[in-house]
């Protein structure tokens with residue numbers, strides 16, 4: 001008999017982007033891996049797997065959370081929003097995504113989903129940030145390509161686009 005018994009699988013159900021999704025996975029499955037490998041939502045990226053880089057940031061009940069630091073089973077009682085839930089139609093981009101395009105705020109784009117989710121949640125609470133506040137808002141996310149100036153510009157532009165769309169500009 002094998003020394004290693006097969007790992008038991010659990011049916012894990014998480015409400016993701018407004019839809020209840022169920023997949024069988026081990027209890028130790030990280031939320032980041034569950035989203036990517038079990039649900040096929042590969043917009044959530046995995047960089048450091050240690051909670052440092054922010055690439056895996058999703059929204060849990062509207063608040064940014066590191067999907068690499070959370071087990072999928074613990075997300076079961078919560079609403080999860082990935083970058084796909086923020087917007088996935090190139091003809092109808094979310095203001096943050098539109099701002100990233102306009103401000104050239106990405107190069108390789110690996111970090112971008114984590115920035116988009118982080119900034120979206122931030123602007124919900126702070127609709128008219130200063131440049132310093134925008135810099136602070138993205139300070140928990142790492143980008144290896146851009147030097148951040150254009151990402152700060154994108155935060156400010158996204159805020160402007162949101163206010164325009166809401167008719168409060």
Ligand code: FES
Nearest residue numbers: 047049051054068
């Ligand atoms: S992959 Fe989760 S913070 Fe880096």
Ligand code: FES
Nearest residue numbers: 107109143144145
């Ligand atoms: S655009 Fe390449 S890591 Fe940020």
